[in-house]
Amino acid sequence: MTSAVEVAGLTVVRGRREVLHGLDFTIPLGEVTGLLGPSGCGKSTLMRVLVGVQAGVAGTVSVFGEPAGSRSLRHRIGYVTQAPSVYDDLSVAENLAFFARVLGEERAEVERCIAAVDLGDQADQVVARLSGGQRSRVGLAVALLGSPSLLVLDEPTVGLDPVLREDLWSMFHRLAATGVAVLVSSHVMDEAERCDRLLLMRDGVFLADGSPAEIKRVAGLTDDADIEQAFLAIVRRSPT
């Protein structure tokens, strides 16, 4: 199997409003897939569908060959929401130790994941006293516990120092190189070039799906254009 996720005809209704309108896509193993689009276009909803916590889903969504949300998948997916989703009143190490116990992972796994996000020096600090960037890295460290084969990361690099962002992107690629499927969302278009493959999203539909170079070609632009220009070109050309 080369795809971690296969989706056909995905529609999501929240309240009375349809927010995702019949999406078809796959997410390959061993690549970093970027989900890019403006705020409110449905990125987070799409990610929640893959993790299996979204209600009102129609269509087929299979993750590693099983319906999204299946019990057996819960060990294999690492998920970070836009909020860091950790306990502010516990230390970094206590947070990791708790989630590791829930997952049934070893103690050593806690240290490995803290080191992976470069928080070794802050391990004993209470999360509430960390900076916003450090806090979101704690959330990321929790998602890495147990080496999941699919990582779903909702805007993990927002508001981070450029050096750290660089580090995180290289970590995503290192993980992908070991065969993990990494899905990263962002509303910052300049992160597009760092992805192997892009899903460009607007108002609950995909504008484009392909490598950054392919998308620029589809948009009729040269390679030195950026993805923001491609996004605009495709939006202006589309009938709506």
Add this chain to the structure above:
Amino acid sequence: MSSRVTLAVAGRVLAQLRRDHRTLAIMVVLPCLLISLLWWMFEDLPGAPFDRVGPALLAMFPFIVMFLVTSVTTLRERSGGTLERLLAMPMGRLDFLFGYALAFGLVAAVQSAAAVGLAVGLLDLSIEGPVWLLTVVAVADAVLGSALGLFVSAFARSEFQAVQFMPALVIPQILLCGLFVPRPALPAVLEGIGDVLPLSAAVDAMTHLTRSSSTGEVWADLAVVAGYAAAGLALGAATLRRRTP
């Protein structure tokens, strides 16, 4: 169900409380101060009225405090994203609930041991039945408060709203439990309602223990409290949805 996850949740809740010294102090010291205040109020009155209201108070504190603490903490789990993260992990809803019930049950045991110790040891509350059973009733009561708090947190959008549920759900039970007007002296409708409320059973259990050494009625009341607590946990479990809109 997994005991590993239940214990992990309980341990984590206790670790959070351990870091919050102020809350911990309020939970243990405040009931003692209020019981002392009440004892002082009645000191000069004839007929040992403290022996009548003291037990009711011992039943009330664990219930109220745990209701508040649980509704606010669970609301924080819901709004902070940690609940969503846990539900995306291999964690059962009952693991989560029992973990909370276990942690708060332990805190309630400490809280009531302090309150019972003070009331019986220093303030001369007379107890005919076994003192340890008084603590068991208090723990059951605390778990009941936790269960209701957890259920209520599903309907609150903010911590402010969660706190507002206290007067709605807790004060009527205090009014009708027999503390202010003995239940048989209430109008028939109110007596009927008062008789089936869970806090009344807890207060009855405490009162029995102060008046008689037979424990049969205490266990019956305790069963009622436990039944309500179980129902509350079941309702709470129904509000923990893995898939949300």
